[in-house]
Amino acid sequence: MPDTITDPRTAQAAAARPAAGWKETALQGWGRSSSAPCLAARPERMRELLAALQPPEGRTLLPHGGGRSYGDQALNSGGAAILTTRLDRILAFDEGSGLVVAEPGVTFADLLEVFLPRGWLAPTSPGTAFATLGGAVANDVHGKNHHRAGSFGDHVLWLDLLLPDGRLLRISDEEEAALFRATIGGMGLTGIVTAICFRMQRVPSNALRVHSRRVPDLEAFLAGFAEAAEATWSVGWIDALAGGRALGRGVLETAEPSESGLPPPKLKSRTFPMDAPPWLLNRLTVRGFNALYWRRAPVAGREQTTHYGKFLYPLDAILHWNRMYGRRGFHQFQCVLPFGPGEAALRQLLETISAAGEASFLAVLKVMGRPGRGLLSFALPGYSLALDIPARPGAAELLAALERITRDAGGRIYLAKDSMLSAEGFWSMYPEARRFMEIRAEIDPEGRLSSDMARRLHLA
Amino acid sequence: MSDSGMSATTNPTWLMLGASSAVARAFAREAASHGAGILLAGRDMDDLERQAADLAIRHGVPAAPVPFDARDLGSHRAFAEDCAARAGGPLNVFLAFGVMPDQAEADADPDAAAAMVEANFTGAVTVLAALAPVLEAQGQGTVVALGSVAGDRGRKRNYTYGATKAALLTYLQGYAARLSGAGVKVLCIKAGPVDTGMTWPLPKLPFMASPPAFARAAWARAAKGGGDAYIPGIWWPVMTIIRHIPTRVFNRLNI
Ligand SMILES: Cc1cc2nc3c(=O)[nH]c(=O)nc-3n(C[C@H](O)[C@H](O)[C@H](O)COP(=O)(O)OP(=O)(O)OC[C@H]3O[C@@H](n4cnc5c(N)ncnc54)[C@H](O)[C@@H]3O)c2cc1C
Ligand SMILES: NC(=O)c1ccc[n+]([C@@H]2O[C@H](COP(=O)([O-])OP(=O)(O)OC[C@H]3O[C@@H](n4cnc5c(N)ncnc54)[C@H](OP(=O)(O)O)[C@@H]3O)[C@@H](O)[C@H]2O)c1
Numbered sequence: 001m002p003d004t005i006t007d008p009r010t011a012q013a014a015a016a017r018p019a020a021g022w023k024e025t026a027l028q029g030w031g032r033s034s035s036a037p038c039l040a041a042r043p044e045r046m047r048e049l050l051a052a053l054q055p056p057e058g059r060t061l062l063p064h065g066g067g068r069s070y071g072d073q074a075l076n077s078g079g080a081a082i083l084t085t086r087l088d089r090i091l092a093f094d095e096g097s098g099l100v101v102a103e104p105g106v107t108f109a110d111l112l113e114v115f116l117p118r119g120w121l122a123p124t125s126p127g128t129a130f131a132t133l134g135g136a137v138a139n140d141v142h143g144k145n146h147h148r149a150g151s152f153g154d155h156v157l158w159l160d161l162l163l164p165d166g167r168l169l170r171i172s173d174e175e176e177a178a179l180f181r182a183t184i185g186g187m188g189l190t191g192i193v194t195a196i197c198f199r200m201q202r203v204p205s206n207a208l209r210v211h212s213r214r215v216p217d218l219e220a221f222l223a224g225f226a227e228a229a230e231a232t233w234s235v236g237w238i239d240a241l242a243g244g245r246a247l248g249r250g251v252l253e254t255a256e257p258s259e260s261g262l263p264p265p266k267l268k269s270r271t272f273p274m275d276a277p278p279w280l281l282n283r284l285t286v287r288g289f290n291a292l293y294w295r296r297a298p299v300a301g302r303e304q305t306t307h308y309g310k311f312l313y314p315l316d317a318i319l320h321w322n323r324m325y326g327r328r329g330f331h332q333f334q335c336v337l338p339f340g341p342g343e344a345a346l347r348q349l350l351e352t353i354s355a356a357g358e359a360s361f362l363a364v365l366k367v368m369g370r371p372g373r374g375l376l377s378f379a380l381p382g383y384s385l386a387l388d389i390p391a392r393p394g395a396a397e398l399l400a401a402l403e404r405i406t407r408d409a410g411g412r413i414y415l416a417k418d419s420m421l422s423a424e425g426f427w428s429m430y431p432e433a434r435r436f437m438e439i440r441a442e443i444d445p446e447g448r449l450s451s452d453m454a455r456r457l458h459l460a
Numbered sequence: 461m462s463d464s465g466m467s468a469t470t471n472p473t474w475l476m477l478g479a480s481s482a483v484a485r486a487f488a489r490e491a492a493s494h495g496a497g498i499l500l501a502g503r504d505m506d507d508l509e510r511q512a513a514d515l516a517i518r519h520g521v522p523a524a525p526v527p528f529d530a531r532d533l534g535s536h537r538a539f540a541e542d543c544a545a546r547a548g549g550p551l552n553v554f555l556a557f558g559v560m561p562d563q564a565e566a567d568a569d570p571d572a573a574a575a576m577v578e579a580n581f582t583g584a585v586t587v588l589a590a591l592a593p594v595l596e597a598q599g600q601g602t603v604v605a606l607g608s609v610a611g612d613r614g615r616k617r618n619y620t621y622g623a624t625k626a627a628l629l630t631y632l633q634g635y636a637a638r639l640s641g642a643g644v645k646v647l648c649i650k651a652g653p654v655d656t657g658m659t660w661p662l663p664k665l666p667f668m669a670s671p672p673a674f675a676r677a678a679w680a681r682a683a684k685g686g687g688d689a690y691i692p693g694i695w696w697p698v699m700t701i702i703r704h705i706p707t708r709v710f711n712r713l714n715i
Binding site for chain 2: 021022023041042043044045046047048086089090091092093103114
């Protein structure tokens, strides 16, 4: 690997620092229910990134990647944001081992385009290819293979981290191990990740075989997941509006790499053209959609060969799909519940959601494997449930009820999706938050890194 | 892949002058996606090393950084010879370097104004003059240079910058005539606003192009031959109107 490229010293020695270009703007979370006026810089290269460490008026600072976190995590109202999207160079790739070194603005879409034709796939991936690697580290993201592959951070060998004081450190399990564990899942609050070294996985072709079948209720779902423990990928789509005997009905998908590939996909995406009018999503239309989706999958199951992109990123085919929820936007709720007590809690969550009748599209159910490596990593062994909740009157009460159920069952809420968790709830769900704050105090004594979420959860 | 030479190949090579520019970076990716080798000439060697690695990994083409300062006029002859020696196949040139300080700064500080003229125009003249014999000798190749819609008519907001781009266009017209006999095509792009670091701090500009979209259009236009061209194309009607606004009216406009 051409180590000089990512050698922190090279970057630090880079030519005289130019003044960073700042601009007044407003950033939004993907759910569009949170929005934040701030100053933003968008460095095109390392030299400009270093210059952006000194925002005007002594403002606080936060990195911002693809903007795919739903709530207020990537927002910094009244502060400054450093947009990392232009830092998108792939710096090294080793054909033999699948090791990649890349800048933080490289996206999962880039990885798919560059490496899948050569037989390499990201070790794990969130449900959108527009997430950046910096964001993947900062939330220690997981994919449909979590039960087998763990979270993204499990595949990271080292990171280069730029501290607010301008120091650039290479951190790993060997060097600065505590800071490494704080940075994985650290929500940008330990510094700006400037390079990520991680390992890709080999795949035999550009396609996988997806098996999907209709599942009548929650009990059958959990049994289905238990049977599918060996599957490489697995995910469940639940009709969150169905109640009573149909509570938890849905479609279970499992997938395995396909030995034979498909012709390269045609790059085709549609754009959701505008904010949907408020009447579009109501109990009836969504109920109809969910029921249709459920019925489409045969009881006996069906197998199809599909491109990785289509399976991993089903929503990316429609750009700006988040406009579907109209101008007011939506919240996303995702939690993980430990096996055992989690089963009853899962039922309780679904009952609460179905009773509230908030027009929610399919909820996603997943089984998670090992805990993440980061101090604030989300993953726990157990069941994860995720769903959208339109930002309407009553949403806050519903989310508070879901938080209570999650907390009582020893579960936790996923910060990448969150906009409503209480500070108290956070501190009880994330026992290593105290350790996280100690490390933050060491590397950022002046509290220069901050975010709307950090302030809400008393992390700043 | 960041060795200093280019491996032997008959594929064309694109020499990117001012390679750390966001527009140049997008064009380099576009050219590399068509199999061209890339020489990255500029001052920010850290960035050029990174780009070279990125191009080699993404597109499997040879790519290498070369130190280049547009204002170091005396170095350009040796630089041109060095590039000719490094290029595997025929050499093509993409000229992207340039600076755009505030008009107020150029007005108040003669050194800043002179530095801009040197970076945007004088440096382009001397490096293109140094490259001309190389292009003539190979009897083929394309030169693409980034002019600007700002060069079409001097505006209150940025007339010193605009003047450097107008001068560049005039120079390129003669340069094109000189090289046409040798089969070399010369294209001056009258660029509209592109979403780069240069325009990021400015208030919202009309018809802003993303660098990749701009690069795709520039690549397609260069394949058709030399001359000059507005990219994005919408700037042709817009600038036709702006050029024809009577002076008395124009001087009162705040553009
Ligand atoms: C349709 C959809 C599906 C999704 N599916 C999943 C899923 O299956 N699993 C999952 O885990 N997540 C999922 N997510 C959430 C998403 O993966 C995470 O929010 C991810 O962090 C987004 O990355 P981003 O680049 O958009 O980061 P942003 O949203 O811009 O930022 C997220 C956080 O990362 C920090 N950050 C960004 N860049 C850096 C950097 N260079 N250094 C340090 N910190 C940085 C920011 O400060 C912020 O705290 C999904 C999101 C969407 C929209
Ligand atoms: N962006 C637009 O809207 C727009 C519109 C019309 C025309 N243009 C033109 O397009 C070109 C590229 O602009 P851009 O938008 O990509 O801006 P940019 O990112 O600021 O690029 C300008 C580049 O010029 C280089 N440069 C400046 N002085 C130099 C010198 N003395 N020697 C070598 N390199 C030098 C800079 O490199 P260093 O790192 O060495 O400083 C920088 O990489 C410019 O010529 C610009 O005038 C841009």
